[in-house]
Amino acid sequence: MAKTRLERYADLIVRVGANVQPGQVVFVTSPLEHAELAREVTRSAYRAGARYVDIVYQDAHAQRAMIEAAPENALTETQSWSLARLEGLLDGGAQIGILGEAEPDLFADLDQTRVGKARPVEQVRRYLAGVNNRELNWTLAAHPTAGQAEAMFGEPDVERLWEAVAYSVRLDEPDPVAAWSVHADRLRLRAARLDALQLDAVHFAGDGTDLTVGLLDGSRWRGGGLSTQSGIYHVPNLPTEEVFTCPDHRRTEGVVRSTRPLALGGTVVRDLELRFARGRVVDVSASSGADAVRAQLEVDDGAAALGEVALVDGASRVGRTGLTFFDTLFDENATCHIAYGTGVVFALAELPEGTPEELRKRGVNVSAVHTDFMVGGADVAVDGIGRDGRIVPLIREDEWQLAT
Amino acid sequence: MAKTRLERYADLIVRVGANVQPGQVVFVTSPLEHAELAREVTRSAYRAGARYVDIVYQDAHAQRAMIEAAPENALTETQSWSLARLEGLLDGGAQIGILGEAEPDLFADLDQTRVGKARPVEQVRRYLAGVNNRELNWTLAAHPTAGQAEAMFGEPDVERLWEAVAYSVRLDEPDPVAAWSVHADRLRLRAARLDALQLDAVHFAGDGTDLTVGLLDGSRWRGGGLSTQSGIYHVPNLPTEEVFTCPDHRRTEGVVRSTRPLALGGTVVRDLELRFARGRVVDVSASSGADAVRAQLEVDDGAAALGEVALVDGASRVGRTGLTFFDTLFDENATCHIAYGTGVVFALAELPEGTPEELRKRGVNVSAVHTDFMVGGADVAVDGIGRDGRIVPLIREDEWQLAT
Secondary structure, eight states: OOOOHHHHHHHIIIIIISOOOTTOEEEEEEEGGGHHHHHHHHHHHHHTTOSEEEEEEEOHHHHHHHHHHSOGGGTTOOOHHHHHHHHHHHTTOEEEEEEOOSSTTTTTTSOHHHHHHOSOHHHHHHHHHHHHTTOSEEEEEEOOOHHHHHHHHSSOOHHHHHHHHHHHTTTTSSSHHHHHHHHHHHHHHHHHHHHHTOEEEEEEEETTEEEEEEEOTTBOOEESOEEOTTOOEEOSEESOOOEEEOEEEEEEEEEEEOSSOEEOSSOEEBSOEEEEETTEEEEEEOSBOHHHHHHHHTSSGGGGBEEEEEEOOTTSHHHHHTOOOSOHHHHTTTSOEEEEESOOGGGBSSOOOSOHHHHHHTTOOOOSOEEEEEOOOTTOEEEEEETTSOEEEEEETTEEOSOO | OOOOHHHHHHHHIIIIISOOOTTOEEEEEEEGGGHHHHHHHHHHHHHTTOSEEEEEEEOHHHHHHHHHHSOGGGTTOOOHHHHHHHHHHHTTOEEEEEEOOSSTTTTTTSOHHHHHHOSOHHHHHHHHHHHHTTOSEEEEEEOOOHHHHHHHHSSOOHHHHHHHHHHHTTTTSSSHHHHHHHHHHHHHHHHHHHHHTOEEEEEEEETTEEEEEEEOTTBOOEESOEEOTTOOEEOSEESOOOEEEOEEEEEEEEEEEOSSOEEOSSOEEBSOEEEEETTEEEEEEOSBOHHHHHHHHTSSGGGGBEEEEEEOOTTSHHHHHTOOOSOHHHHTTTSOEEEEESOOGGGBSSOOOSOHHHHHHTTOOOOSOEEEEEOOOTTOEEEEEETTSOEEEEEETTEEOSOO
16 A cells, blocks of 8 residues: 555654664654654654654643743753653664644743743753764654644645645655655765865845854864764754854854744744844844743853854755745755854864863853744845955855855 | 633642642643643643643554554563653652543554553552552543543534533532532541441452452551642542452452443453452453453463452442443442452551562552452442451442441
C-alpha cells in the first residue's frame, strides 16, 4: 500500500532530519494539537529501530495559566525531572521537535514581561550547550494547523497550507531523501564559497535597515546538515535553505528593521526595529509585541547581542511560495535572518572551551535565549566586507550573487 | 459570572479530591483526549495556590506503537526522568490523574502478552509504595468521551454521559463540597461498623461465584478520604462509594466470576472467571481479554494474589444510574470489587515495615500490579464471617444489610 503523505513526512523527519539510529531513545516534543504527526513520527522511529520513543506534549493553555497565575519566581524555574529527561537525551538520544502554533496570538493579552520571562533558564542553557557541543542528532519540523492557515490565508484552508509545506520540504519529489541529499550538498558548497571569501563582516542595507554584523575569526559558514561528535549526520531544520555563521557579538552596529512578522510563542511581534551600538541592542520598537522582545533581551547578559547571521535568497523553496507562514522555521528559510541570544557555536571551526564569561570575552555569545527574526527581502541588499576591505555583493533583489 | 460545569468539576477535583495546598507542585496525568479538563484543573490548581502545575499527557497510540515494535526488554523499562518526576511528586507534591479511555478497544488486536507486560515496573512499584506510605495527596477523576458514550449507549451521546458523571460525583448538588463532606462521613461510619464486627473473612456467593477472602489481622476497613502522613485529607477517587480493606493474600479460596466488563488499558475483558487455591489464581478464563489478564498475573510473585476487597451496594450514586461505564473508576463504585496485585497497605492500622518478601510472609501482598474488577450484583450475596465463626449478612440483593 502506498504511504500516505503524513507517513512520508514522518519518515523524512526520522530518517533525514534526525537520522535516528537503531537502539536510540527518541525524544519527541510536540504541541498537543500535532498528535497526529507525533504518532506517525513515533511509528516511523520504531521502524527505524528506536529502543523507546518518549513524547512530551506541550500545552500552550497550561503555559498561559502559568504565566497568568504562578508566583513570579516560579516562572523561570527548571524542574528536576525536566533536567533529568534532558540528560537522558544528551546521553545518546535523538530529538525531534514538532512545531506549529495552533493559536499564535494566545498570549497577546497577557503581561508581556511575564510572557518573555517564563522559561526554564537552567534547562534551556543546558540544552543549548548540548546543541553547541553537537551532543545530539536533532531536527525541527512543522505541522500545518487550521489556526496557521487562518493567519496566512484569512481562512482555515489546511490543505493549501499542507501543499506549501510539502513543496517547501521537498515531499513533492519522487524520492525526497535523495532530493535532500542533493540540496544539502548545494548548501554546503555555498558555505564553502563564502568561507573562501574570508569575510570580516556582513552588511544589510535598505528598507529601513543599515546594519553591519562583524564576523568572528575562526567561525565558518555552515549549511545543509551537521554531524554530531559521534558522527551522526542530521538536518536540524526541515526545511533548511540557509547558510549561517556565528558573529562576533561585540561588533554589531546600526539599525535593523524586521521584514516579516515574528511568532514569539503566543505573541506575534510586528514591525520590530532594533538599534545596536557596540554589539548590544540599545533600542527596541515594534507595532505589537515589543514588550515580549524587551523581556527576552533582559533574561541575561547575552540576550541583547547577536548569536547568528544567516543568508537565504528568494530562490529558496520557501521563498518561492511567496507566503508568510507566521512560523519562524519556515519564514527564516524564505529570507535572510539574524538571531539575538546565544551563538551558534557549532559554526566555529573548533569548538571553543571555557566558561560562558571566557567565551563572551572572545566574541562568542552565550545566553539562554536564541530568537531568529527575518531581515531580508527584495529591497534589502546584502554585502560581504572582506578582511581587506573589499565589498562583495552577496544578495541583490533577493537573488544570490555568487556562483552556486 | 456563574461557573461552567467543567469549572465546577475542576474545582471539586482540586479542592475535594486532591485538596491542593498553597505552594504545592501539582502533577497531572491525562490522556491527550482530556486536555479540556486538564487545562481547567490547571487553572483551578493555580487558583488554589499551586506553585507549578506539571501535566504529562498520555498518548495511547504511542503506547500502541511501543507495544507493537519496541524490543522485548524495553517494554518493562523505567526511564530515569520518569522516576525523577515521581520523586518530585513524592517530595511534597499533589497528584491528579484524569481517566477515561477514548478508544477502550485500541489494543484488542495486539499480542496480549506484550500488552500486559508493557509497564515501567520500577516506577509503578515506587509509586505504589508512595501511595501505601501515604506520601502524597492524590485523586483520580474521569472525563467523559464520545468513545465511552458510544460503548455505553451505542451512540456518542456525550451529554447523556456527562449527566451520569455529574450525578455520580455530586456535581448536581447546590454545594458539592459540602455534599462530599457528608458523604465521606457516611462511608467512614460504615467502615467503623465493619471494624466493630471483627470479621475474619468475606464470602461472595451466587451468579457463578463462591469465593472466600480471608482478611488480615491488623487491617481496618476504610472509606471516604485518606490523610497523608503530613496530614492532608484527600479523596483518592471521584466518585468513591466503597468501603475497602486489605486481605490476607494467602487465604483466598474458590471461584469468582466478574459481573461487569473490565477495561484493561486498551483491551476489554469480558466474562472473566478466576479460580483461587491457597490465595493464588490457578485458572483464568474469559470470553475476551484472558491473555491480557494472564500476562498481568505473571508480572511478579504478588500479581496472582489479592490486594483489596471492597464493598459497595446498589444504592450508591453510581449504582443508581444503572449504567456500565466501561471505566473501573465508576464501575467499581457501582458494586463490590476485588483487586489482584499489590495490597492496599494504607488500610492497615499501622503501616507495616519490612522488605516486600517480609510483608508477603505476613500476609500483605506486594506487586507492581493492582487491578480491580467487579464481582458484586443483585444475585451475589455477601456475608461476613466473624472470628467466632458467626455469619453476618452484609449485602443482599444489592442492598446494604447493616445500619448506615
